[in-house]
Amino acid sequence: MSNSTIAAIILAAGKGTRMKSDLHKVLHPIAGRPMLLHLIDNVKTLNPEKTVVVVGAGRDQVERAAAPHGVATAHQVEQLGTGHAVQQAKDALGDFDGDVLILYGDVPLVSAETMQRLTGRLHGADSPAVVVLGFRPADPGAYGRVIVEPGSDRIAKMVEFKDANAAERAETLCNSGLMAVRSRDLFALLDRVGNDNAAGEYYLPDIVMLAAADGRASAVIETDASEVAGVNSRAELAMVEGAWQQSRRARAMADGATLIAPETVWFAYDTEVGRDVVIEPHVVFGPGAKIADGAVIHAFSHVEGASVSGGANVGPFARLRPGAVLEADSKVGNFVEVKNARLGKGAKASHLTYLGDAEVGAEANIGAGTITCNYDGFLKYRTVVGAGAFIGSNSALVAPVTIGDGAIVAAGSVVTRDVEADALVLARGTQEAKPGWAAKFRAIMAAKKRGG
Template sequence: MNRPLAAIILAAGKGTRMKSDLHKVLHPIAGRPMLLHLVAAVEALQPERTVVVTGAGRAQVEAAVSPLGIVTALQAEQLGTAHAVAQAEAALSGFVGDVLVLYGDVPLVTTATMQAMIDRLNAADAPAIVVLGFRPADAAAYGRIIASDGIIGKMVEYKDATDAERAVDLCNSGLMAVRSADLFALLARVGNDNAAGEYYLPDVVMLAAADGRPSAVIETAAAEVAGVNSRGELAAVEASWQATRRAQAMADGVTLIAPETVWFAHDTVIGRDVVIEPNVFFAPGVAVGDGATIHGFSHIEGAAIGAKAEVGPFARLRPGAVLGERSKVGNFVEMKKATLGIGAKASHLTYLGDAEVGAGANIGAGTITCNYDGFFKYKTVIGEGAFIGSNSALVAPVTIGAGAIVGAGSVITADVAADALALGRGKQEARVGWAKRFRDAMTAKKATAKKS
């Protein structure tokens, strides 16, 4: 049986290399702040408590996590990772169980890896601490883990390591699992006699070893523990997340014509046999039904796309757009808070905002729903099987009845009955020969002007 679980997420760093007014851990990956990626992975383990340690920019972080019921602890002065974790002691008062220590700027750690750390902590040999290690292509300045058969002999920061220790490629991600009964007692013994004068969290491993209690290391892929300290690293982590998501989409039966050009959000849902052409961007809140086709250069956010529907190319679906089964939104069509019924079509050059379009209706090119008067929004309702001629303006609030026809170029300001024809345009007048007389007169005038 699993023991009670708590998580401490460190998010106190200033993130100065990001050069941003937005806190580092709130920069988005796949449309969601990186901190909330980590929180979601933790929540899948149903922790009893989650504590986020804040520092610089604390108000932004608190605003992001407090609606989720997560408590925060302040690290007023940044004195190292051990000092940061120690600030969570009051928030975990009375908690008895296992504790995960995570980093808000290491957002891609999976629930499975977290569970593996907890499982190893509770294995038969009962290690004092479990550390998550990785082997990067370039070990650079990471802290090193000296281990044998998964049991840690020594952990050392790069600044304090010997040349032989620096030659080891097993590196410390900083993430660990430890029992609550051990964590704060060990943290109280950590000193700062090192090259940086900081209180290092990995020192708890060596303190436990000095008590005769060995710790263990489990390994994961370097991509999973990639940290974000700059815009370049943010882009690299985004690219890693997207590559994984694209591969999953194709494994699930989605055709991506040019996978590297399709960008998913963290919550994008794609059905089977969906075809997605190049250069499509999904913002959060999108679900696509089976057999739909998304043509190139479309931008989709907060939209539900029905089975076998067709979108784009160059379409923009904004929040509240709902496309029924076999409906079509074509090139340069924008929808916002609008529903397109089963088999309905808006094939090109149209804006549908605050609208309800019935099944089988056809919206001609250049049609717009005039939904905003500068102060309020109003709704347009178009009945089943209606035909809206090209270049029409439907001034809401207005209802077009089922089967009605609106003539091309009309401005419709009043309701149209079912099966009626509505024309709202000026009467055409033709003056025979007027164009020729006008050209002749203007040509003569121009010739006179040149002579003078």
């Protein structure tokens, strides 16, 4: 590998009209993260000196998304082709002198390893002028073709499909559009690109043939078609999401997790899953989920922004929201929702419960139908349940409130004041029985109904 510095230009100026969306195309999410940010994160692993996103239509949205990640933007006012788009990044790169990666915001799954292969080949013994990333799709369709010299990776010709003849269209090696070029070559070559073609645009791939005219060869490296899948429609978005999920499921299982029905489990871009985790069917992970070794996530559960410790059980039909923390051997059962709350070691909330803004001590038992009343319409308040406490079914804990260690809250209680340790609290109306009242009531009402 070369020690040359790296910069990246990410093209994201297209309108994306086929998405039929008010959201910019490159901001549609894959695994819970905008496509553009997938790419920016992969570029970051290469420690680039500069990253420039070329924006156009919907620029405000893209600039807002990119700004927190320390990347620059350049504006392509008119959409005059990929070559013209790359030229707009020249000022933003300034005096950068190194290798430039040219990427596309709607081609989000390109790995850092492939980017390194591009720049590595650029510094091969034959010192190619340009390195192009090629692929062989099942249906080459209207992709531009890459014609190589027999027995080598040297490019003899690159041609857009619209301008290709029948023999060239028969070639299966296609141009992904991604490439690596030395900065000192890139803009000098782009200045010579013309628009005498079927679309009247300035094509970025033309720099390959311009370099060839100068006696400098270019090279192509290949990758799998799935890595350079582009997104131009909702259907393609779903296909790329599916490919990402399939790869992530395979990695989870290779790392020691059991997925009972892998095709039904959906991960987020940052989901962490440990060894000997069991994930049952129809589980969805949102961003920020961490599942430790040996935990079990039962069917139809949703986990987002939550941390699940080893030996803990979640679900079925449970929802863990951001800030939920389940310590070792704790349990959250069916139709339980946990938000910004911690369950201590061995604590249980087995059925039909809402725990929000709460601290539940070790071995505490939360009965069915219990809720923490944490919000008064203006502010949030915290509930503390001590270690070993028992909360009876259908209780309402009105925060802020503390239930002491070992205390028992009788079923159906509405608790509004703190409860001391080991106490029993009953906070409900007194039950009163009136013998025979129901029979008399039915007789009276039946008579009224008859008109008597």
